[in-house]
Amino acid sequence: xxxxxxxxxxxxxxxxxxxxxxxxxxxxxxxxxxxxxxxxxxxxxxxxxxxxxxxxxxxxxxxxxxxxxxxxxxxxxxxxxxxxxxxxxxxxxxxxxxxxxxxxxxxxxxxxxxxxxxxxxxxxxxxxxxxxxxxxxxxxxxxxxxxxxxxxxxxxxxxxxxxxxxxxxxxxxxxxxxxxxxxxxxxxxxxxxxxxxxxxxxxxxxxxxxxxxxxxxxxxxxxxxxxxxxx
Amino acid sequence: xxxxxxxxxxxxxxxxxxxxxxxxxxxxxxxxxxxxxxxxxxxxxxxxxxxxxxxxxxxxxxxxxxxxxxxxxxxxxxxxxxxxxxxxxxxxxxxxxxxxxxxxxxxxxxxxxxxxxxxxxxxxxxxxxxxxxxxxxxxxxxxxxxxxxxxxxxxxxxxxxxxxxxxxxxxxxxxxxxxxxxxxxxxxxxxxxxxxxxxxxxxxxxxxxxxxxxxxxxxxxxxxxxxxxxxxxxxxxxxxxxxxxxxxxxxxxxxxxxxxxxxxxxxxxxxxxxxxxxxxxxxxxxxxxxxxxxxxxxxxxxxxxxxxxxxxxxxxxxxxxxxxxxxxxxxxxxxxxxxxxxxxxxxxxxxxxxxxxxxxxxxxxxxxxxxxxxxxxxxxxxxxxxxxxxxx
Numbered sequence: 373x374x375x376x377x378x379x380x381x382x383x384x385x386x387x388x389x390x391x392x393x394x395x396x397x398x399x400x401x402x403x404x405x406x407x408x409x410x411x412x413x414x415x416x417x418x419x420x421x422x423x424x425x426x427x428x429x430x431x432x433x434x435x436x437x438x439x440x441x442x443x444x445x446x447x448x449x450x451x452x453x454x455x456x457x458x459x460x461x462x463x464x465x466x467x468x469x470x471x472x473x474x475x476x477x478x479x480x481x482x483x484x485x486x487x488x489x490x491x492x493x494x495x496x497x498x499x500x501x502x503x504x505x506x507x508x509x510x511x512x513x514x515x516x517x518x519x520x521x522x523x524x525x526x527x528x529x530x531x532x533x534x535x536x537x538x539x540x541x542x543x544x545x546x547x548x549x550x551x552x553x554x555x556x557x558x559x560x561x562x563x564x565x566x567x568x569x570x571x572x573x574x575x576x577x578x579x580x581x582x583x584x585x586x587x588x589x590x591x592x593x594x595x596x597x598x599x600x601x602x603x
Numbered sequence: 604x605x606x607x608x609x610x611x612x613x614x615x616x617x618x619x620x621x622x623x624x625x626x627x628x629x630x631x632x633x634x635x636x637x638x639x640x641x642x643x644x645x646x647x648x649x650x651x652x653x654x655x656x657x658x659x660x661x662x663x664x665x666x667x668x669x670x671x672x673x674x675x676x677x678x679x680x681x682x683x684x685x686x687x688x689x690x691x692x693x694x695x696x697x698x699x700x701x702x703x704x705x706x707x708x709x710x711x712x713x714x715x716x717x718x719x720x721x722x723x724x725x726x727x728x729x730x731x732x733x734x735x736x737x738x739x740x741x742x743x744x745x746x747x748x749x750x751x752x753x754x755x756x757x758x759x760x761x762x763x764x765x766x767x768x769x770x771x772x773x774x775x776x777x778x779x780x781x782x783x784x785x786x787x788x789x790x791x792x793x794x795x796x797x798x799x800x801x802x803x804x805x806x807x808x809x810x811x812x813x814x815x816x817x818x819x820x821x822x823x824x825x826x827x828x829x830x831x832x833x834x835x836x837x838x839x840x841x842x843x844x845x846x847x848x849x850x851x852x853x854x855x856x857x858x859x860x861x862x863x864x865x866x867x868x869x870x871x872x873x874x875x876x877x878x879x880x881x882x883x884x885x886x887x888x889x890x891x892x893x894x895x896x897x898x899x900x901x902x903x904x905x906x907x908x909x910x911x912x913x914x915x916x917x918x919x920x921x922x923x924x925x926x927x928x929x930x931x932x933x934x935x936x937x938x939x940x941x942x943x944x945x946x947x948x949x950x951x952x953x954x955x956x957x958x959x960x961x962x963x964x965x966x967x968x969x970x971x972x973x974x975x976x977x978x979x980x981x982x983x984x985x986x987x988x989x990x991x992x993x994x995x
Contacts, residue, residue, distance in 0.1 A: 431989035459903025474617035
């Protein structure tokens with residue numbers, strides 16, 4: 373095991389079967405993500421970026437190979453154990469925010485806390501802090517349709533961090549935002565990484581977004597390609 | 604788990620206004636199922652309550668053994684004589700037993716309101732028949748003369764059928780009769796009958812010397828056992844005896860069973876239809892929220908909480924439908940009066956009775972619809988692929 377590694381992927385393969393055709397997304401992928409990293413995974417459509425993120429988040433299973441999180445395999449956990457693992461360790465940020473339209477911003481942020489044993493008072497305190505961090509405390513009582521795209525994404529980030537997970541997995545977090553809102557969102561992620569030590573894995577096709585990360589990894593035809601090699 | 608389920612249920616319920624048409628259709632279809640079931644149960648309960656409340660305990664009805672109704676029974680004059688010798692029968696001041704041998708034929712009458720023909724019972728009775736109906740009074744005219752083609756008409760017949768005005772001749776089949784009087788028994792089934800002298804009916808309808816029933820005034824309600832024991836032991840007789848109250852109850856039994864046999868299957872058939880509606884609604888509910896459910900699962904919510912949340916939504920919609928159906932049926936039907944033909948073509952007026960027990964049965968049926976309607980969609984909710992989280 374690599375010292376200080378949060379994630380270790382070894383010989384990771386993902387294949388789909390479509391009819392009689394087997395499609396390989398990637399095969400024998402090896403990778404390590406240390407604690408406190410902020411990686412931008414880039415690549416063309418269909419290169420397997422989102423699939424990789426799904427495997428890291430335990431919402432998809434590899435065809436072969438291992439995904440280790442703090443040294444323990446998560447690729448072979450049952451659905452029930454994976455649910456608990458996700459609740460304790462991973463925060464998700466999606467391109468389309470995935471907020472519950474009928475709940476207020478605060479209620480959306482509260483969702484991960486409902487899986488903990490925290491009291492109502494403690495939950496309210498955490499919600500307020502999370503909304504404060506992403507700078508949207510004044511919109512706590514608003515429903516998603518009353519918020520702009522950028523504000524909704526901030527609520528989604530607050531939801532992702534409120535239970536204090538070890539890793540944030542962001543799938544095209546700025547894909548649906550204008551440049552200004554995108555920059556605000558990325559600065560927030562950068563702040564969460566630099567000030568709070570959150571490990572962040574971000575999938576993006578936007579080179580400007582990738583620049584906010586500590587490092588970039590390019591996935592192409594199922595393999596990581598060095599940035600220099602692309603030039 | 605409780606907090607998870609509560610949160611998922613709250614999300615589900617808050618999303619109902621996004622599907623107002625389908626949700627309302629489900630609630631209304633379930634309300635309709637409950638309404639139909641309660642309507643039939645109310646009819647059965649009301650009919651049973653009315654008929655079981657009719658008839659005296661100290662009047663007995665004797666018919667040929669095994670007869671379900673007067674129309675199926677056949678007794679001879681000799682049988683009447685033997686029956687009248689039984690102990691337990693009340694006697695008049697002269698020591699004569701109070702009995703009435705009667706026969707019963709069906710004639711055609713014309714309903715005044717609808718101008719449609721309907722069966723009318725013509726009962727040939729003995730001179731003591733009035734003593735065997737509590738509350739009997741002649742309200743107009745006089746009693747028929749023995750041996751004459753004269754009719755005594757029940758009050759309901761006068762009110763509902765045309766051509767029975769006092770003093771007027773009326774043709775029934777091939778015979779012409781004269782209405783000489785109107786009687787009332789205070790609203791019992793006899794008020795829907797025509798009465799005449801038994802030998803006249805025997806003669807005009809070629810019934811020879813036969814009767815169909817013998818009514819007895821008992822010395823006391825308990826005396827029926829003594830009378831029954833005697834009649835059972837008499838080798839020349841093959842008869843059944845029962846109190847008038849038991850007689851009416853047995854007459855009602857078939858009708859009650861019939862109503863219930865129609866009511867429950869109809870309600871269950873409709874429930875299957877409502878089930879499809881509930882199923883469809885819940886599927887739509889799950890379909891509309893696939894990404895939400897997948898997101899909750901990605902956040903760490905269990906599949907079981909998604910299952911329970913969907914089930915609770917389905918059950919609450921069904922419960923709402925059940926309560927609406929029960930309350931509306933109670934408001935519309937409880938106490939409503941109606942009439943139906945009894946098993947011997949006697950018309951029986953009764954009131955619908957929407958009982959608490961029937962209302963509970965209706966709500967339970969609604970919940971069963973909700974449970975079955977929500978089950979498969981809830982299982983689908985629990986199995987929503989996590990990858991749906993990326994759905995655009």
